[in-house]
Amino acid sequence: MAAIDPITSLYVHVPFCAHKCEYCAFFSEVSNGALMQRYTAALVRELELVASELRPQTIFFGGGTPSLLNLAQWETLFGAFDRLGLLGAAEWTIESNPATVSLDKATLWRAHGVNRVSMGVQSLDEQLLDRLGRVHSREMVFKSFDTLRAAGFDNINLDLMFAIPGQTPGIWQATLDETLALGSEHVSCYEVIYEEDTPLFEQLKAGEFDVDEDLACAMYEALLDRTAAAGFGQYEVANFARGQRGADGVPALACRHNINYWRGGSYHGLGPSAAAYVRGLRTKNWSNTQLYCEQLERGRRAIESTEQLPPLRRAGEMAAFGLRMNAGWPYALFQERTGFDLRLEWRGPMADLVERGWGEADAAGFHLTRQGLRFADAAAEMFLR
Numbered sequence: 075m076a077a078i079d080p081i082t083s084l085y086v087h088v089p090f091c092a093h094k095c096e097y098c099a100f101f102s103e104v105s106n107g108a109l110m111q112r113y114t115a116a117l118v119r120e121l122e123l124v125a126s127e128l129r130p131q132t133i134f135f136g137g138g139t140p141s142l143l144n145l146a147q148w149e150t151l152f153g154a155f156d157r158l159g160l161l162g163a164a165e166w167t168i169e170s171n172p173a174t175v176s177l178d179k180a181t182l183w184r185a186h187g188v189n190r191v192s193m194g195v196q197s198l199d200e201q202l203l204d205r206l207g208r209v210h211s212r213e214m215v216f217k218s219f220d221t222l223r224a225a226g227f228d229n230i231n232l233d234l235m236f237a238i239p240g241q242t243p244g245i246w247q248a249t250l251d252e253t254l255a256l257g258s259e260h261v262s263c264y265e266v267i268y269e270e271d272t273p274l275f276e277q278l279k280a281g282e283f284d285v286d287e288d289l290a291c292a293m294y295e296a297l298l299d300r301t302a303a304a305g306f307g308q309y310e311v312a313n314f315a316r317g318q319r320g321a322d323g324v325p326a327l328a329c330r331h332n333i334n335y336w337r338g339g340s341y342h343g344l345g346p347s348a349a350a351y352v353r354g355l356r357t358k359n360w361s362n363t364q365l366y367c368e369q370l371e372r373g374r375r376a377i378e379s380t381e382q383l384p385p386l387r388r389a390g391e392m393a394a395f396g397l398r399m400n401a402g403w404p405y406a407l408f409q410e411r412t413g414f415d416l417r418l419e420w421r422g423p424m425a426d427l428v429e430r431g432w433g434e435a436d437a438a439g440f441h442l443t444r445q446g447l448r449f450a451d452a453a454a455e456m457f458l459r
């Protein structure tokens with residue numbers, strides 16, 4: 075089976091950060107040298123356990139802050155990828171924080187086939203960076219961007235956030251313009267999500283600020299206008315890339331790894347808290363780095379839960395995810411991937427979305443409109459069964 079049907083997409087979660095940001099609910103903890111070392115060895119062990127069924131075309135090291143691993147730890151990981159015959163992916167992304175990028179590290183990444191770096195910028199306003207609990211200054215963003223270019227990276231993504239408490243339209247537009255002027259190949263811009271159990275959520279609950287929905291809409295409009303004017307093509311609610319659009323409607327420099335998620339493809343996930351979707355089974359690793367290491371030290375996978383969704387429920391999820399993309403779902407592709415006809419099973423929600431001006435159907439497929447993309451989460455809910 076493995077030889078016939080290898081998994082071509084690999085996610086690796088690195089659960090360490092220099093400091094925990096006020097808004098972030100990703101599984102990560104403030105780094106501790108000994109645990110990072112133990113994690114690196116455990117990750118190599120986990121990679122060995124799944125290597126025979128992997129032939130990665132896209133690899134994504136996310137976090138947490140993968141750039142926090144030191145040079146020796148990266149060398150260990152690259153050595154394992156090499157030994158197991160897993161180098162050579164067409165797209166290999168590493169997420170980084172501007173405070174932890176160095177020329178040595180970036181050069182090492184590039185030398186082993188990493189060809190895309192995603193850097194968390196969030197804002198270029200010093201006060202907001204402080205407010206968000208970021209460990210870097212705006213100057214570090216510019217410096218790290220230059221470092222990545224000097225190391226040979228010609229495919230860089232920059233992450234921004236908008237609708238941050240205290241962010242005025244003027245501050246947002248200045249950040250956006252300065253970021254676009256850097257000339258990266260890709261930008262991801264997320265509206266702030268108030269995640270439970272984060273300090274920002276507690277501040278909201280305590281009434282320290284209000285959420286202004288109209289302001290968030292205006293900021294999203296500015297985002298769409300300015301990215302288009304700067305030559306980026308939007309291909310998902312929060313994602314914009316340079317390059318010609320292909321037959322699939324997606325710009326050439328889009329993140330192929332993430333497109334595989336939105337199109338419901340299979341992927342392996344390694345590291346604490348990582349999810350995987352392999353041969354119809356969804357699994358999730360323990361969100362506990364100690365426990366993760368212990369399990370792998372005993373030679374076992376560190377899987378907390380396994381779930382097989384009923385086909386229609388899985389298809390509903392795939393409909394919801396795919397509609398986050400500007401290209402929406404071509405009916406034929408949806409049927410090929412899920413076995414269901416979008417027009418038959420979801421006739422009601424589709425008609426509802428068209429009536430609200432959020433969706434548009436043509437002979438080939440269904441997609442959300444500019445207005446609908448702003449409310450993609452609400453639209454997605456309508457497809458879940």
Ligand SMILES: C[S@@+](CC[C@H](N)C(=O)[O-])C[C@H]1O[C@@H](n2cnc3c(N)ncnc32)[C@H](O)[C@@H]1O
Pocket residue numbers: 097098099100136137138139169170171172192193194195196233234235264265266267268269
């Ligand atoms: C794992 S982080 C990126 C890399 C690195 N850890 C960093 O922050 O610099 C992924 C991205 O998710 C976004 N993000 C995280 N929490 C968010 C939230 N609560 N609301 C909106 N965006 C969020 C941020 O833009 C962040 O850059």
Ligand code: SF4
Pocket residue numbers: 090091092093094095098099100102137138139171194
């Ligand atoms: S946003 Fe990035 S740096 Fe901040 S806590 Fe989350 S993963 Fe860590």
